[in-house]
Amino acid sequence: MSNSVLPGDKIAIIEEYEAGSNACDDGHVVRATVIGESEVDKKNRLVNVKNNKPISIPEKDDIVIGTVEAVMGSMIAVMIKYINSRPVKSQVECICATRNIRKKNVALVKDLVKLKIIGHLNGAIHATIQDPELGVLFTKCRKCGMGVKPLRDIIKCVECGWTDDRKLSNDFLKTDFLKVRE
Numbered sequence: 001m002s003n004s005v006l007p008g009d010k011i012a013i014i015e016e017y018e019a020g021s022n023a024c025d026d027g028h029v030v031r032a033t034v035i036g037e038s039e040v041d042k043k044n045r046l047v048n049v050k051n052n053k054p055i056s057i058p059e060k061d062d063i064v065i066g067t068v069e070a071v072m073g074s075m076i077a078v079m080i081k082y083i084n085s086r087p088v089k090s091q092v093e094c095i096c097a098t099r100n101i102r103k104k105n106v107a108l109v110k111d112l113v114k115l116k117i118i119g120h121l122n123g124a125i126h127a128t129i130q131d132p133e134l135g136v137l138f139t140k141c142r143k144c145g146m147g148v149k150p151l152r153d154i155i156k157c158v159e160c161g162w163t164d165d166r167k168l169s170n171d172f173l174k175t176d177f178l179k180v181r182e
């Protein structure tokens with residue numbers, strides 16, 4: 001038997017059960033201290049709250065898709081929207097080194113990019129953009145903000161004709177990810 005509970009929710013009276021993990025008693029009732037599922041442990045007369053999985057964190061070799069939040073000298077920071085094609089709501093960022101990519105503009109802020117996670121280091125999630133399938137999935141003209149189309153290994157604005165470069169994914173413009181951009 002389990003129920004969804006919020007912090008402060010009454011989950012038992014102390015005559016029945018004692019506070020187990022993620023629970024406390026106020027002298028009368030046992031209350032949840034976290035968001036989760038309350039579970040009664042009849043054998044030990046405890047009521048526990050099982051923590052809901054907090055947020056989705058990508059692991060090594062996961063493919064993530066996200067929007068570029070910042071472009072720094074030799075890396076980009078990306079807000080992850082999908083992990084292995086599954087949408088994630090949590091606000092998780094990864095960083096991706098771009099110094100090995102021979103492009104003037106690997107990706108711009110707000111571009112949609114596909115990356116592969118290489119691991120966690122010093123509290124940050126690191127990703128690579130190097131494989132052919134990885135790179136920019138959706139971008140706009142830097143000059144006028146209109147759509148672009150690939151032209152050999154560069155991109156060209158359909159509106160003003162401005163040419164630019166990006167580290168494009170093989171999937172560039174093939175997938176309809178416009179909806180995640182709103």
Ligand SMILES: [Zn+2]
Nearest residue numbers: 141144157160
């Ligand atoms: Zn343009």
